[in-house]
Amino acid sequence: MKEYIKNKKDLSHKIKAIYMWWHKPAVDSEFLQSLPNLKVITSSGVGVDHLDLKLISSFGVKVANTPHAVSNPTADMGMALLLASARRIVEGCEIAVSSDTKYFEADWLGEEVTGATLGIIGMGSIGYKVAQRAKAFDMKILYHNRNQRKQEEEQAVGAIYCKKMDDLLQQSDFVMLIVSLTPETHKLIGKRELELMKPTATLINICRGPVVDQDALVHALQNGVIKAAAVDVTYPEPLPRDHPLLKLKNIIITPHIGSATSKSRWVMMENMVENILSGVNGLPLPNEVHP
Template sequence: MAMRRAIACALKKSVTATSTNLTSFSSPFSRNLHSSSDSKKIVGVFYKANEYASMNPNFVGSVEGSLGIRDWLESQGHHYIVTDDKDGPDSELEKHISDLHVLITTPFHPAYVTAERIKRAKNLELLLTAGIGSDHIDLKAAAAAGLTVAEVTGSNVVSVAEDELMRILILVRNFVPGYQQAINGEWNVAGIAYRAYDLEGKTIGTVGAGRIGKLLLQRLKPFNCNLLYHDRIQMDPELENQTGAKYEEDLVKMLGKCDVVVINTPLTEKTKGMFNKELIAKMKKGVLIVNNARGAIMDTQAVVDACSSGHIGGYSGDVWYPQPAPKDHPWRHMPNHAMTPHISGTTIDAQLRYAAGVKDMLDNYFKGEDFPPQNYIVKEGELAPQYR
């Protein structure tokens, strides 16, 4: 009961985001999203909470919590299957690909929805992301197949922006070596202080200034930094004034000015591997990088090499490729990093918001009603602008 009340409360408080303009057309290949009110087979792919599942009644983003919607779905006659087993031909997900109608997954434990899987999913109509970021889906294949792809836009932007601010401070203040000294019984102030700085007066640039980027800039303003941003769309003057941020049309020029770079751009064909050896070389020596966007935006080995040489003074983020990251992923062992598993957007507060958003969209789906426009990533064969 407490969980249901929390989800209901979260739904009322859900972020109201600005609409994403989708130029829609009627595709001859579109699958009828609202073809009937018959029972639907819905599969959710989430991470397992294991022993932590019982420690918080609002831990709904896990296999055990199942977004808190099982009773509601089953009371309406729908079949709801939840698993964390998502990879390979013998996975639990693969067993259901051929006849599922809806697939719900998250960026934190993504089920990679390839063109091959879409081809085999003859009954699939709807792909929902519980959270933000649908790049684990082959969006072009989904559009060609007439599928609808949607996410809970705005559900965890506060969570990610707060996490980015934390990571900036961790890198600037050289926190991780100090923590390691504390747990190892050491005391060597010089070993930390020689590369610890104040945030005030530093130049910080965000690559991408969408919902998360704007929130980060607003939170950085009180630190009296020099704030820059690069984006395909310039903010309106009032918002620029509120954030104190200056627009930089030329990405390379902006990167060359920055002491700290924060990546807030979606993963697309254009941004995949964008931060390669050549681009990193154009950044300041000792630059600090925070990336909570997507791991594949970075050239993995280029980051390792630059951290090892000192060209990157510190790298922190919670996104990897693939996810979960294998034990031998080189970012686990490179110097001067402050990496974590993908956690920034799955706080308990964020879970309640994206669980409420998924429930709301499923309710619309069953009723044959549209979703909020900003939630669509693929609609009637057309991709949202940020993924084109």
């Protein structure tokens, strides 16, 4: 990008593909107009909320992502956050290594995961993989999705479909968010939804920060509306260092590392190259995303 900025006049007609890592470079109308021979944009990860698909399509440019590469590691991350929050792993580590610790409290307790109810909001590829993992913990699995899964898929993981999200929120001990960020899912979880959850429940977000109303989450955690939260995503990222979420003990925040394994990043890069080669050669994109 630095080379392109310095030599726009010479390079703009040569560029046929954009390899977009972590939402960079930003793609807007001006940028698209400057690349008359652009054929394909391939973006790392599964989310494409940072791209205006209709705008890009109007320039005759195709878009691809890497959904399959991120499914397993992100599902692993969801379960890791669930377990860490339930068993208070971060707090426990701090106690164990603290120079002030003289003894371990006998009544320092976490929550049981085995047999608990997990509510999954968004039962796509990642959501289903989370359900597979939760089944191994003998969890009762509820899910809310735009479309109900096939009966055999539900039976394979013991998942029960909740047509109304409110029903899932009221029954779940753990609620995990795994939806795409769209105008419909922006602040999907707000004050009303948090108040529907059990006061003993934990909210886990592994999709996008704006799916949750952060001000409402701060209030809920401060006032015992829910017990805890564990999030891999916030808005913005990172949060301002004086943000109230950073001062709470009953939340775990990780730096958007759902797909951050060496294996998945390698596969993502391979997928991105495959999409680019297909696009510049006029072939169907393996992972095309349509507006």
